[in-house]
Amino acid sequence: MHQLAGTLGRKTLKTINHLLNLFAFIHRMVALLFRPPAAGKSIVRRITLEQLYFTAVQALPIIIPAALIIGSMIIIQFTKFQNQYDLGKMTVLLIMREIGPVITAMLVILRSATAVTIETGYMKVLHEIDALEMNGLDPLWVVCLPRLIGITTAILSLFIVFDLVAIIGGYAVVWAITYIPMGNFLSQIAKAITLADIVVGIIKAICFGITITATALFHGFSIQKLITGIPVATSRAAVESFFFCLVINVIISILFYI
Amino acid sequence: MYLLELSNYRIASSHENTLQTFDLAIAPGERCCIQTSSQRHAHVLLKALATLIPPIKGTYRFEGQAVKFGNYRRLLSIKRQIGYIGPDATLISNRSVLDNLLLMRYYFENRFNLTLDDKTEKLCRLFGLFDQLKMRPAELNPMDFNIAVAIRELSKSPKLLLLERPENFIGDNRLEVFISVLKDHLLQKVPIVFISYNHNFNTTLATNKILISKGNLTTVPVHKPSPKA
16 A cells, blocks of 8 residues: 555655656746847757748648548538537537647647657767857757747648638538538628637647647657667657647637537 | 866766766866767767756856846857857758858858958868858758858857867868867967867867766876976
């Protein structure tokens, strides 16, 4: 019994310590946004654009088909289940508020967060972070912050793309390939969207972006010497950031919709 | 005045055979050759001098100012004044060699439309790297990769230069050229701390010896044979 209590206690302390370290890391990155160093702004701008291009633009060929499939699936099921009554409202509820953000976060984690952990892990193990520091460059400023801004902005953009494609594209797919009557679906959607949905979307994007980037970078920087630590850290970062996103999603939904 | 002073200095290590607490002072223009039976000691000492390994006790003074290791940002201004050429020194792999050589200037001058300065261009031509500047570091052969690292460190105009086994890092065939480049730096009173198993390198450059025996560090001057009359 004592052993069990000891193990539980140690695990709890370890988890709390990890969360506090993660918050401290986020605080250091976000503080740079408000007190940016004078040097290196052009490098930060360039890396931010590269990250945005990788996470948002290059993800479109994956996110658009995924949104179309998920959107049309949901619309087909709701037309059967709801018998067209409040179809637009149900679609907004499910796609815009819950499924869209979570699926987008998952795709960003699979594509970008893993890449960020691997990249920073390699930079750490191969002494590239030391090389940056030996040249007077601040790794937090030139490695972390551009990824934070790039990924957060990309998530916000991908939310919009996902929602639009899932709702309008899904509607178009169902209209084109089935004979399911959908009534005035688009006008129902227009009526169903509230200002809160847009605000919540933005808040979720910012929270997910910060969480995903910070978790990915933190695990990348935590790797000490062994290159074999990189796959372990990558897997941990991916699972952890997805779990954090689910928790944040629930908290925000409770705060705004209950 | 000393450029670098380490007093009552001890470095954390998980190894049993570690460096004991030591004092070390390096003056401008001094050329210290490390002699030790354990290359790990030399490696650790050089990394400690480069501020890449924090101490567990003691004071690190650079140009008379005590350096605080608690805040890594404050260390950056010290680090950029130290040239470290050794096995742990590397290039940023997702940038071209040219970008690597210009990285510091991109950062501090805040613009990208830069070209190599005369000194760096001369070094690139001297070591045969000029035609490979657009390549990624992974495309270079290992010796050229190391040369690129050395050029980047030399082009920083460091106030202190740390070299670990330059004959291995740069290659025996280019060592003479490298010594001549270092002599240019010596003319500017840049102190050098190095470990080398190349006799010519040691005899040409060393004015002092840092002896490390069983983890204890002592400094002795090198007695050079007086020229025959």
